[in-house]
Amino acid sequence: MGQQAHRTARRRRLGAALRHLRETAGVTTAAAAEAIHGDGSKISRIETGRHRVTRLELDALMGLYEVHESRTREWLIALASEERNRSWWRQPGEPLSATFKEMLALESSAASIGTFQAQVVPGLLQTRAYATALINGSDPLPRDAVEFYVDLRMERQAIFRREVPPSYLCILTEGVLHQHVGGPATMAEQLRHMVDASRQSTVTVLVIPYTQTAFAAPGCSFIIFSHPAPLNLDVVAVEALDGTRCLEDDEAVAKYHRALGRLRTSALTAEQSVELIASIARNFEHE
Template identity: 40%
Template structure:
């Protein structure tokens, strides 16, 4: 398990700077001296825990043989630097949104593709307002009004799915998540109808692992995977538990989640068959209501 980076973009920038330095055969102390920076500061920059100025970035790139006008990578990394300096909407509410949730939002806003598996509930990015309110209300809350604030944040997070550059999302659900009546049959049916409506493969794919599958690869619990494009080809995993969330990085650790995700997709029904099952359960709930 790894310490959570300050921002994903800063982490990616630092990681690429470290890769370029090592490829160029430049020692860390030499690079730090080149930009009048101490070794510990450069180490933090490469770990994504300290910011870097644009002049420092440009000088390091020159030292590593990546020059303006000569390499597309130069323009890409300068653009990434600018993005890393931007503060998303969640930053303005940092006193309200827990740090671990801020990190989740940052991961969602930066990824090009996402995978989510849930055993018992529909994930936040796909929830209706009524479903989210009923679900959040079932947990202890720290202060009056915090339920509505949490619902507001969750609905705001969903805007990313409507953007032109929205990440590709695959959501795999255990059938139990469809049948557990969060907020009662009417709220649950409304939620299931939303899943059918918003499903749009390959942009947004919903699959269900049916009860008939029996034991499956996700029995230990839900998780999220976030993927990032070239030149990084990087994935992060995110695991939620009762009192927080764990951020997982590193090929060896993330590979287990990637293999599980791939297996779950083969154990789940196809997208079309999944939507048929979801619609049938919604219809049954509407009859109850």
């Protein structure tokens, strides 16, 4: 059957681009299949993002489609390079869904991340105690499963310790800061942690206060992962009760970029946000 694969955002974008290039060049699926020593069904799976493309196959297709422009070649190669990077979270028997693995891959490679959260502190800013209380409060899980997910959440935060960390913008509603997750001591520690994180030059935390009576709430929490050239790929992860959906259609991504921009104008400044977070932390400390 060949190398079946989950249709990641990169693979979907690569497949669509290769189909466009093939059709523009007037090449049939049979001719394309012959160039990579496959069959028509393999080309179909590649073009729908359901089959991994090796570098040799990509070189053959780019030659057949007469793709000579250097920027286009670099972009296609960058999209196809995903499979050469073994994911740090992969381990035997790990219980992660394909969609969540895709989100982790996007998070690991993004140059900038922007998120809006209306209910909880995002995972990249959570303390261990807060994450444990949050996971324990969701669907009942065995202790080892809780520990697995908490450890994973803590490991994800290593992106901020890289030599070149991603820029990170987090916009929260004030209600997130008051929600009792794990009790006053856990909340005080969590909010102090956010204040400390905000001191990093690449991390910005903004709060939409209760006093902001009118702001464009998008109705859900979401994350925008942005990847620079040559990849030039932006993907939005939209959170829902039944899982996370990843969107990469240009029009959909632009809509969420605009939403994040409107939310930013509704929020306090970074300095005011940190002051508010610290103030609420002090209140928890005195409970």
